[in-house]
Amino acid sequence: FDRTLEQLRDQPAETTDGTLVSLNANIEFPHEVAACLERGADGIGLYRTEFLYLASEQEPSEEDHYQAYSQVVRAMGDRPVVIRTLDLGADKMGHRPRADNERNPFLGLRSIRLALKNQDIFRPQLRAILRAAVHGDVRIMFPLITTLAELRQARMLLNVVGEDLREAGIECRTDIPIGMMVEVPAAVLMLDRFVKEVDFLSIGTNDLVQYTLAVDRSNESVADLYQSSDPAVLRLIEKSIYEAKKAGLPISVCGEMSSRPARALLLIGMGVRSLSVPPNALPKVKKAIRSVSIKECEEIAERAMTFESAREVDIYLADRLRALV
Numbered sequence: 471f472d473r474t475l476e477q478l479r480d481q482p483a484e485t486t487d488g489t490l491v492s493l494n495a496n497i498e499f500p501h502e503v504a505a506c507l508e509r510g511a512d513g514i515g516l517y518r519t520e521f522l523y524l525a526s527e528q529e530p531s532e533e534d535h536y537q538a539y540s541q542v543v544r545a546m547g548d549r550p551v552v553i554r555t556l557d558l559g560a561d562k563m564g565h566r567p568r569a570d571n572e573r574n575p576f577l578g579l580r581s582i583r584l585a586l587k588n589q590d591i592f593r594p595q596l597r598a599i600l601r602a603a604v605h606g607d608v609r610i611m612f613p614l615i616t617t618l619a620e621l622r623q624a625r626m627l628l629n630v631v632g633e634d635l636r637e638a639g640i641e642c643r644t645d646i647p648i649g650m651m652v653e654v655p656a657a658v659l660m661l662d663r664f665v666k667e668v669d670f671l672s673i674g675t676n677d678l679v680q681y682t683l684a685v686d687r688s689n690e691s692v693a694d695l696y697q698s699s700d701p702a703v704l705r706l707i708e709k710s711i712y713e714a715k716k717a718g719l720p721i722s723v724c725g726e727m728s729s730r731p732a733r734a735l736l737l738i739g740m741g742v743r744s745l746s747v748p749p750n751a752l753p754k755v756k757k758a759i760r761s762v763s764i765k766e767c768e769e770i771a772e773r774a775m776t777f778e779s780a781r782e783v784d785i786y787l788a789d790r791l792r793a794l795v
């Protein structure tokens with residue numbers, strides 16, 4: 471990347487009126503931490519751990535998990551690392567056989583559902599996360615939460631695993647913040663209940679778009695419908711932010727939407743103060759944030775919410791981005 475972007479590294483993701491935005495990175499492999507630090511990430515907002523499963527032929531052991539997480543956490547120092555638990559599914563199955571030839575894998579046994587059904591796979595991961603937590607600021611996040619029962623089951627399992635570790639005298643931390651992905655419309659609609667049972671939220675727009683608009687995120691023939699700027703998606707995001715604020719919970723956006731500068735400004739205008747983007751998108755998103763005031767972002771959001779199609783929203787956003795950044 472060019473020098474101006476490099477110089478951005480040490481400057482905060484701060485708007486022109488001095489409002490700080492926490493700008494974090496999404497990673498899949500421990501070695502990506504170097505790129506995050508090089509570009510001045512405030513933390514790891516999404517560590518997609520399923521790549522540990524896809525990288526090797528064998529089931530990763532607790533030790534494999536622990537080594538990978540510790541490496542990331544140590545490298546990040548006192549910066550937060552949000553470790554997302556197993557999110558295996560139709561789009562991320564690797565060598566693993568698809569569960570019973572599901573007809574609708576995106577609506578099937580994936581993610582937290584798969585983890586809760588296969589606790590022999592899930593437990594070693596949870597143990598490893600609690601063990602790695604002694605090395606830094608670790609937070610755990612559950613993906614694809616749809617019902618309160620799922621969240622409660624996952625939390626209960628985490629509790630049991632923590633007690634096992636403590637009883638065995640194994641070094642660990644059991645008081646880490648627990649969060650959930652907001653990526654299923656049902657969870658958004660029930661968010662006033664979910665907020666009472668988690669410490670933080672992170673909106674996963676990739677899946678939220680898919681499940682809101684009934685558009686397979688991997689199907690090219692309907693790709694034109696797959697838009698995070700769709701008004702229906704924006705309304706769900708708006709409600710999520712409203713519920714988080716009301717409950718005093720931190721909320722972040724870690725889906726691909728946050729790495730598109732115009733959409734990032736829209737999210738900030740809607741009230742988001744934390745974003746997580748792929749490492750290579752950090753400079754361009756930071757540059758956009760540093761070019762605008764909160765008031766400008768709020769005006770963008772207010773206007774964007776009046777449109778009736780993703781196309782109108784995008785035309786408007788592109789226009790504003792050109793004028794401001």
Ligand code: PEP
Pocket residue numbers: 516518557653673674675676677678724725726
């Ligand atoms: C998302 O769904 O927006 C997300 C961040 O998770 P993933 O892309 O890994 O499903």
Ligand code: MG
Pocket residue numbers: 613653674676677
């Ligand atoms: Mg997702």
